[in-house]
Amino acid sequence: LGIIGSMSDLVSPASLSFFSVDGIDGHARAGQLRLPRGVVLTPAFMPVGTQATVKSLDPNDLRTIGAQIVLANTYHLMLRPGAELIEQFGGVSHFMRWDGPILTDSGGFQVFSLADNRRLSDAGVTFHSHLDGSRHELSPERAMGLQAQFGSDISMALDVCVGYGASEQEQIDAMRLTHAWLPRNIAAFERLVEETGHPGALFGICQGGFDGGRRRESARFLADMEVSGCAIGGLSVGEPKQVMADMLELTLDELPPGKPRYLMGVGSPEDLWNAVALGVDMFDCVLPTRVARRGAVYTPAGRISVGAARYRSLDGPIDATCDCYTCRTFSVAYLNHLFRAKELLGYRLATIHNLRFIQRQIEAMRESILTASFANARASFLAAYQSADQDVAADQREKFRQRRAARRW
RNA sequence: GUGCCCCUAGCUCAAUUGGCAGAGCACUGGUCUGUGGCACCAGUGGUUACGGGUUCGAGCCCCGUGGGGCACC
Secondary structure, three states: OOOEEEOOOOOOOOOOEEEEEEOOOOOOEEEEEEEOOEEEEEOEEEEEOOOOOOOOOOHHHHHHHOOOOEEEEHHHHHHOOOHHHHHHOOHHHHHHOOOOOEEEEOOHHHHHHOHHHEEEOOOOEEEEOOOOOOEEEEOHHHHHHHHHHOOOOEEEOOOOOOOOOOOHHHHHHHHHHHHHHHHHHHHHHHHHHHHHOOOOEEEEEEOOOOOHHHHHHHHHHHHOOOOOEEEEOOOOOOOOHHHHHHHHHHHHHHOOOOOOEEEOOEOOHHHHHHHHHHOOOEEEEOHHHHHHOOOEEEEOOEEEEOOOHHHOOOOOOOOOOOOOHHHHHOOHHHHHHHHHOOOHHHHHHHHHHHHHHHHHHHHHHHHHHHOOOHHHHHHHHHHHOEOOOHHHHHHHHHHHHHHHHHHHO
16 A cells, blocks of 8 residues: 554553554654543544533534544633532543543643733743632642542643743743753653552643744753653644744654644644645644634635625535535525524534545545645645635734723723 | 604614714624634625705704604694
């Protein structure tokens, strides 16, 4: 089949193993990740269920879509309903009746996105709840404890993320704290494994902002650490796509091939194809679910707004090649009606379609890697797929940033 | 029948002393990347009920017509 096989050793702990098969096309890899609650085939996309639910879907929907693992969020769940309650109910998986693996984000991203409301120190981060203003502290040790209470299959290290516009000093400080915290994340995690028998795995995160040298430095730092997987943080935070690709390539160059690489917060269909080509194994992103709730659905030709006037009376599915429940059952005209009427079913049907669309891309990538046809598959996808206008997106981001800054005064 | 009030974008309403006719919703297009998001960005849309008059200038003042509302006969 023209496959170059490479199998790395088990990466600790015993509950987690990873091996990958390198395709002959560039750096794309197909692999398998064993976790306490199941096996994840890579490349993998993790739907985001921040508050222990993928918005508008239930676990049956997720299974039908082909989701393998779901992401939940430490920051949100610690505030509501609280880690003690979730622990009483047997962890996030059992609480939400998703019997597959879950990954929990550490809250590091919220330190970034809630920037108005937090204070960083060497010890950790202090922030005020967006729900009731109450004060909370998050440290590497606490983040690990919470994620163990959540019963996470994969815990994420607490890191510090900065946006694209951040100053040189902010970028340096974020990396410094991320590095300082990583050994503490690991020590706390290992202590929990030993004391409570927590069966999950820990992924570390590298940062580095948008300086190539720092990106390499941070990736090398992470590469030497005793973690089960390596996450790339601080990308897809407002930078142009080429900048992200450049930073990603440098980073991957330094990461060990024997561990899964997780690109956090990505992405759009074209980003997934491009990042897999560079050697990424795992992704999560709110984009497919968020845009679905605004009536934007994916097709092989690009994203369309299903509520647009031109679809008012269109019969037939969103995408004739799609096998999802929505496409097999409903016309575009009906979806158009649901979005115009703001009916709840619209959110669910569009979310099902978008997640299935992404999952089918992921499956196509894996299949093409294993049959040594990834480069062709990627080229034909990208040739047909019209991606969203990045100039418009950047323009709007800038307007939003200015408005927010003005409000702050 | 008499008196008073009202008529401005598709809808609900602003418009300072007479001085560049606006907003929200709706409509049209777009954006969203480890989810403080049912959000955001932009755009179309006007003979200011109609006809006269005063004025450099009228949505605004005056006269008439039409339509609607309230009160009293």
